[in-house]
Amino acid sequence: MLLTIRCIPMVTLKPIINLFEQQKGSIPKDKDKTKYIIDKSFIEAWIEKNDDDSKHAKVFSDLIAFIKRKKLPLDVFIPIDCLLALKKDNKKYVENEDFKRIISSLFTIIEVDPEDSDLKQEESIKILTKAYVTQGYNIVIITLNEKLYEDIKKVSNVYIKKPDEMLFIIACFCSMFPELTQVYETWFNSC
């Protein structure tokens, strides 16, 4: 589904939110029992790329800053193995101190298995997902590489979403923060 918030007055956000809520397989509605996990492909999209999915990764990350400012609960995890995988890919920005501080400030970096330093990033995400699902949480994995997670997609309460499918969450928060709508528009500014 391709829906954008651009050029839509704030008063019309509610129908968009309702539409997303009615979609089968949409993001879980119980926000208190939902945690989000991002992977290597999300970071690459956020920092390096500029297509529509990547722009949604950017606006989702910008959203997290707004949520932090308002002290609202929204847990977004990234396993440390995803960052090590970026380093192995020789991404220069992974060494940058601002990058380290910002990613640590926005997201919760988690060490899934302290005993295993060579864990594949997708495996660490699957381990983390299973651990939280066992505790009764819904897990939303945000990725541009859905194929990596096809096996775990069959587990109940696990949702594999591309960044543009997070528009539901962004729309919900845009209805709370008008500034966030302006941020969204700067990424999708072809009104």
Next chain:
Amino acid sequence: MAKLDKEEWLVSNLYDFEENEEGNLMIVKNETHSNISVIKETLPNNSITKYLVKRLRDRKQL
């Protein structure tokens, strides 16, 4: 070596997020060993992403 690689991500001096008088988003950098706020920077277009990408480009790390 890999253990050291992991430790570099255990950052303790995180940014706080505040807003200025105009309601624009700012990051607050705190001194590592105190609670005194030393630098506050307003984010361009309220976007932490734009701030970060500019820093990375300036340092030719992107």
